[in-house]
Amino acid sequence: MIALLAIPLTVLSMQQAADSAIAQRLAGRVPPQIASLVEDLGTAAAAHGLPIDPLIQKAIEGSAKGVPPDRVATALRVVAMHLDTAATALRDGGLPSDTLAIAAGEFAISAGLSGSDITALARTGANAAALTVGLRVAGTLAALGVPPAEDIGLVSVELRAGEPASTLLLLPANVQAEMAKGATAAQAAAGLARAAAAQARHGPPPGRGQGHPPPPHPPHPPAPAPHP
Amino acid sequence: MRSGSQATDGDIVRAVLAGDRERYAQLVERYRDRYARYATRMLGSVDAAEDAVQDAFVRAYDQLAQCKEPDKFVGWFFLILRNRCFAERRRNRTSASLEAANGVAAVDRSDGGAETAEQRRALQLALLGLTPDQREVFVLKHVEGLSYSEIAERLSTSVPSLKMRMHRAYDKLREQLRDHT
Amino acid sequence: MSGHEFHPLVKQLLDGDITLADLPAELRAEGEEALRLLARVARTDVTMPAVTWRVMAALERRRRRFLPWLLAPALAAAAVLVLWLRPGSPPPSAPVVTVRFVLVAPEARQVSLAGTFNQWDSHATPLVRTGPTGVWTATLTLPAGQHQYAFVVDGVRWVPDPGAPAVDDGFGRRNSVLTL
Structure with a gap:
């Protein structure tokens, strides 16, 4: 009986905490009707394990830009919808609820990617932290004009290869550099994906790590192969 | 612009300090011509200015580890160049010569059809006729495009004092150029 | 005020605090003269392309002096x-x-x-x-x-x-x- 009571009480206290956090962050920044809408949407989002920060940010942004409240309200509902889509897509890809990854997915959708694109990235098996960076990078590539197929192809290769965040974060600049040489966004991303796939198969290309060539002879004899 | 696609001064300073010596050339490229203008106006001679700018960059490199705020490299470098220019002026007080003015006027680009070489030469002579302090504030504001508050910060002085200096410079320039306008 | 001094309002114009349109009509000609003077200064430019390689060449000659701190623990x-x-x-x-x-x-x-x-x-x-x-x-x-x-x-x-x-x-x- 106590356990049955504890669940609604916990949900209630989470909702109150969400309301309070939202009210605090919006105080003096947005009109009352927008604050009220963000509280409603935010409470529902928190109850479903969705992040509330994108909603708060969008409300503040709209008011700071002098956007009429009705248009801010529309934008907020779109953000809430994108959060829900992102969470569903991540679940379909096998990632349990992670608010940072969901927020990154919301950004990717706002940049032009779809739920199935997010699912495809989640299915690379990357952990939540890597996937969050991958989603943000994929969204940035989409914002640069890279079509979804090439975008997801490139980011997937990097995620599967287990590349660190610092490498993933360089992808937009690398695509821009190729575009500056005359490639289209799609060609740039496809070329980088081919190079990354080849590297994953054969190791780093010549030139990488030039400053540290392998010694001509191993300093120690190779370790014996472990027994099966 | 991204913002990130161009390394900041602080990025470059830290990279140089970490051993990537060649990247110092990026800082030289970035500020060379801006301070070429300043040094040329201050010294009244392109040759002297080129030596001063080169010397200041070499000194700045020598002392780079002492640049406490790498992101403010340019302000720190400016003080080195400024000291170098003022020292040069003290060493050679005759540089405000007709010959020097001719040299500066010769490299000035003129995109105004009505401007004549004679007018440019007169202007350079008039600038050299200002006191070093007046000339400096004039150059920083009207050649470098800095605001009074930026100049005040750079020179550790107040805006009213700079304005007083500048307003005297305006009058002096007008007086000297009254036959050339 | 002597004849070669700019009017205080014209000095404000040169400082960029006001525009030519803010000047009273009787000061417009003086304001235009002042702006012509300034425009002439602002258009002038100097470039020193040789400075970059001269600096880098000078540094190369000094390289040995910097080895100790180049090898020091880096940022x-x-x-x-x-x-x-x-x-x-x-x-x-x-x-x-x-x-x-x-x-x-x-x-x-x-x-x-x-x-x-x-x-x-x-x-x-x-x-x-x-x-x-x-x-x-x-x-x-x-x-x-x-x-x-x-x-x-x-x-x-x-x-x-x-x-x-x-x-x-x-x-x-x-x-x-x-x-x-």
Whole structure:
């Protein structure tokens, strides 16, 4: 009986905490009707394990830009919808609820990617932290004009290869550099994906790590192969 | 612009300090011509200015580890160049010569059809006729495009004092150029 | 006042505090004369292409003197951006990145930066005009992560960064995106 009571009480206290956090962050920044809408949407989002920060940010942004409240309200509902889509897509890809990854997915959708694109990235098996960076990078590539197929192809290769965040974060600049040489966004991303796939198969290309060539002879004899 | 696609001064300073010596050339490229203008106006001679700018960059490199705020490299470098220019002026007080003015006027680009070489030469002579302090504030504001508050910060002085200096410079320039306008 | 002194209002004009239209009619001619003088100065330019290689050649000659500190424990390696940890604060788990924002806006009277990093406050982060060509810059230290932003020109015009990727802001405009 106590356990049955504890669940609604916990949900209630989470909702109150969400309301309070939202009210605090919006105080003096947005009109009352927008604050009220963000509280409603935010409470529902928190109850479903969705992040509330994108909603708060969008409300503040709209008011700071002098956007009429009705248009801010529309934008907020779109953000809430994108959060829900992102969470569903991540679940379909096998990632349990992670608010940072969901927020990154919301950004990717706002940049032009779809739920199935997010699912495809989640299915690379990357952990939540890597996937969050991958989603943000994929969204940035989409914002640069890279079509979804090439975008997801490139980011997937990097995620599967287990590349660190610092490498993933360089992808937009690398695509821009190729575009500056005359490639289209799609060609740039496809070329980088081919190079990354080849590297994953054969190791780093010549030139990488030039400053540290392998010694001509191993300093120690190779370790014996472990027994099966 | 991204913002990130161009390394900041602080990025470059830290990279140089970490051993990537060649990247110092990026800082030289970035500020060379801006301070070429300043040094040329201050010294009244392109040759002297080129030596001063080169010397200041070499000194700045020598002392780079002492640049406490790498992101403010340019302000720190400016003080080195400024000291170098003022020292040069003290060493050679005759540089405000007709010959020097001719040299500066010769490299000035003129995109105004009505401007004549004679007018440019007169202007350079008039600038050299200002006191070093007046000339400096004039150059920083009207050649470098800095605001009074930026100049005040750079020179550790107040805006009213700079304005007083500048307003005297305006009058002096007008007086000297009254036959050339 | 002697004949070669500019009127105080003309000096304000030269300082950029007022415009020619703000001058009374009797001072317009003097104002135009003053602006002609200034325009002549502002157009002049000097370039010293040889300085770069001369400096680098001089440094090469001095290289040996710098070996000790070149070999000393270095700061974090630089890539396109340098990630580094500020001493003391924030804690080591919160990397920050220096970012230089640049906008070319010759006609602007003021430019600022608003974004997710300053609660979209268009007064919080002014850019500084760095030269006579209308280049405005600001250098910020931002936490690693993703940021959206726009430039605010003359307090009213929201302008995306022309060199950065951009996304729809949901209000009919574009936000620039910075992924660090």
